[in-house]
Amino acid sequence: FKKIAASxxxxxxxEQFTTDKATDFMAILTSIKAKNPDGIxxxxxxPQGGPMLRQMEQLGLGNVKxxxxxxxxxxxxxxxxxxxxxxxNVVCAxxxxxxxxxxxxxxxxxxxxxxxxxQFQVYSPYTYDATFVLVDAMKRANSVDPKVYTPKLxxxxxxxxxxxxxxxxxxxxxxxxxxxxTYKDGKKTALN
Numbered sequence: 001f002k003k004i005a006a007s008x009x010x011x012x013x014x015e016q017f018t019t020d021k022a023t024d025f026m027a028i029l030t031s032i033k034a035k036n037p038d039g040i041x042x043x044x045x046x047p048q049g050g051p052m053l054r055q056m057e058q059l060g061l062g063n064v065k066x067x068x069x070x071x072x073x074x075x076x077x078x079x080x081x082x083x084x085x086x087x088x089n090v091v092c093a094x095x096x097x098x099x100x101x102x103x104x105x106x107x108x109x110x111x112x113x114x115x116x117x118x119q120f121q122v123y124s125p126y127t128y129d130a131t132f133v134l135v136d137a138m139k140r141a142n143s144v145d146p147k148v149y150t151p152k153l154x155x156x157x158x159x160x161x162x163x164x165x166x167x168x169x170x171x172x173x174x175x176x177x178x179x180x181x182t183y184k185d186g187k188k189t190a191l192n
Contacts, residue, residue, distance in 0.1 A: 001041055001043060002015065005041075013032075013035040013036075013037055014031060014032050014035045014037070016028040016031060016032060018044070018048060020044070020045065020047070020048065022048055023048070023051050024051075024055075025048070025051065025052045025055050026055055026058075026059070029052070029055055029056055029059050029061065030059060032061075033059055033060070033061055037064055038064065038065060039064060039065035039066070039067055040056075040061075040064055040065070040066050040067065041067045041068065042066065042067070042068045042072060043068065043069065043071070044068070044071055044072065045071040045072065046071065046072050046074045046076045046077040046080055047080065049066075049068065049071070049072035049077055049080065049081075050076070050077055050079070050080020050081045050082070051080065052066075053066060053077075053080075053081040053084045053086040053087055053090070054081060054082055054084045054086075056084070056086045057084045057085055057086045061086065062085055062086055062089075063089070064086075064089060065089050065091060066086060066089050066090045066091070067090075067091050067092065068090070068092045068093075069092060069093050069094075070092070070093065070094045070095060070122075072090070072092050073092035073093065073094045073181055073188070074122075074188070075187075075188055077090070077183070077188075078183055078186045078187065078188065083186075087183045087186065088182070088183060088184070090181075090182055090183050091180055091181070091182055091191070092180070092181050092182075093178050093179070093180055093181075094122065094178070094179050094181060095123075095126075095176070095177075095178060096122075096123070096125075096126055096162060096176075096177050096178070096179065097162065097163065097177040097179055098179045098190040099125070100190070101177070101179070101190075102125060102161055102162045102163065103159070103160075103161070103162075103163065103164075104160075104161040105125060105161060105162070108125060108128070108161040109125070112124065112125075112128075125160075125161045125162050126162055128160075128161060129158075129160035129161055129162050129163075129165060132158065132160065133153070133156055133158050133160070133165055134149075134153075136156065136158050137149045137150070137152040137153045137155075137156065138152075140152045140155070153167065154167055154169070154171070162177075163175070163177060179191075179192060180192050
C-alpha cells in the first residue's frame, strides 16, 4: 500500500502495526493523530476495525477517512463499531460487482436463498460462476482430467451470474470489477 500510495502522490505520514488479537488501539491512534492525517488505511479485519473506529471517535478523529479492503467491508463492521460516527467515514473495497450490478445477480440470489436459506455470503455468486467455468472447460475438453481441461480455461468465454468471464493470457480476469462501499445509517452501501 505504502509504495503504491507514494507513487500516486499520497504522503504517508505514519505507519503502525497491530495483530489480529488486538482490541486496544489508543497508543497507535494517538501517534497517528499527532501527524494530522486526512485518512487511515487499515489492512486488517473487522474484529479490529470496529473497535478501532470506536477509539478513533473517542480520540477526536471523527473527520478522518478510514480505508480498507474486504476484511473490513462487512455488515459485521457496523455492529462492531457499535454506533461510532466514524463508521460513516469508511470507504472499503470488495472484489466484484455489487449484486444489483451483476447481470443475473438478484434473480440468482432469490433462487439461492430459496434453496439455501441464510447461507448467502458475499462471494457466493463468484463461487457458483467459478464452478461453472470449470464445468464449461471440462465440457469443451471432453474430459474431467485437470491435465486435459486446464488449458481450456484460458479460452473461457462464459456468461456467468456475475459477469462475462474471460481471462487474460497471464490468467487474470479480463475487466474485473471492484466495488467501493461506505456505511450509511449503519448499513453497508455501494458507492459505484
